Amino acid sequence: MKTKNRSLFSKLCKCYSKKDIPRRCENEDLHPDPTIEIRDACKDLVLSDDQLRLVMQKLTDEINRGLSRATHDDAIVKCFTTYVQDLPNGTEKGNFLALDLGGTNFRVLLITLDRQNFDMKSKIYAIPQSLMLGTGTQLFDHIAQCLALFVKDLNMQNEVLPLGFTFSFPLTQYGLTEGHLVRWTKGFNCSGVIGEDVVALLEEAISRRNDVKIDVCAILNDTTGTLMSCAWKNRNCRIGLIVGTGSNACYVEKTKNAQCAIPGNYSENKSHMLINTEWGAFGESGVLDFVITEFDRAIDENSINPTKQLFEKMISGMYMGELARLVLEKLVNAGLLFGGKCPSDLRNRGKFFTKYVSEIENDPKGRYTNCRDILAELGLRNVSDQDCENVRYVCSVVSRRAAHLVSAGIAALLNKMGEDNVTVGIDGSVYRFHPYFHDLMTAKISELQTYKFDLMLSEDGSGRGAALVAAVASQRR
Known part of the structure; x- marks a missing residue:
């Protein structure tokens, strides 16, 4: 699939180091960067490649537990057979x-x-x-x-x-x-x-x-x-991925490895079967505690399904906007944003929509048209360029973490399948509408594993x- 929004992505890349932390751009006198205090407050949301590789290892272990007849019933990542x-x-x-x-x-x-x-x-x-x-x-x-x-x-x-x-x-x-x-x-x-x-x-x-x-x-x-x-x-499509309201993935597995399948309900002569991982539940056993933040815990505690779907809550569109809101609220309370003045809407759960994250990040560097419009909807007017840049940084950190966690999941599946030229079919509003999600995934999956792959938007x-x-x-x- 052709890389979309390449020009937007290239602009973004100029502002990010290899460690995924923004540094000063060219024309630094014209455009502010996030302050050191803002970056420090968000540091737990920036994941290193070592952390992501550990996520991959733990997800692979959980998938194998889900596929095994002996451990399937107790597995967190269920890996349901689709037949x-x-x-x-x-x-x-x-x-x-x-x-x-x-x-x-x-x-x-x-x-x-x-x-x-x-x-x-x-x-x-x-x-x-x-x-x-x-x-x-x-x-x-x-x-x-x-x-x-x-x-x-x-x-x-x-x-x-x-x-x-x-x-x-x-x-x-x-x-x-x-x-x-x-x-x-x-x-x-x-x-x-x-x-x-x-x-x-x-x-x-x-x-x-x-x-x-x-x-x-x-x-x-x-x-x-x-x-x-x-x-x-595309006959090479062997992985299906959703990054929208929720997040999940399926992939083509060897039938012999799908031990949890019920005998008689499928053809054991067929070499492969689709497996629905239900990876949204990943982390419920505590294996993701090393990357869970205070913001994730707040999201979970106030959800209708506490302690469940923890991986999904770090990634999907149902929670991304609320994650950004919680970070922004903390920064305001610390006096690091908007002069410490927080409008009531920013204190209310669910008022900072996930679409705001995409729209704010879609502003060209140094221009904050979407950001100011959104802040005005929330009751904030006449905000400074520095505040707008800090808000954009918060949104980018939340969305980049989501893209990198998804990438770790896909990299784990590619390693498990052990095949070159696998196409990943993808659907969901976050992947479809976020201006950089595709490019962030392409770059990070390439860094985390060595098999050749392609990302394909599911048009229908x-x-x-x-x-x-x-x-x-x-x-x-």
């Missing part, structure tokens, strides 16, 4: 539905495949917070209603439509069409779903309506969908991948 063993080969044809559920919105897609050509129609539906925290029956009835409306709008209610269900929460799978929810993440806490087969819950909700003909052919994680979507275009998200899984599964049937 997806066939990648698309370009011969898939027909109409296929995809349902992509993984955040505060979900998407329904109709994909028409004709060998290497495809046509896609889609619609996004909101999930009110009342449903995110209500009952499972209410949630799946809402999803079934939106599915039916979508199919009827296309006048396809009398056609049997195979469906691939992307369900972006930790699942224990017992086959391609049976997946039991392990835990809710990303702000969901619907009752009556944990431990249940979510395919059955969806099918029951569709049956209660009895007005559309939908055949659920597969359930998969968004990482698997991303990998499948990219593999349709995990939805097309879900339809492709359904297409491959329905053909196998």
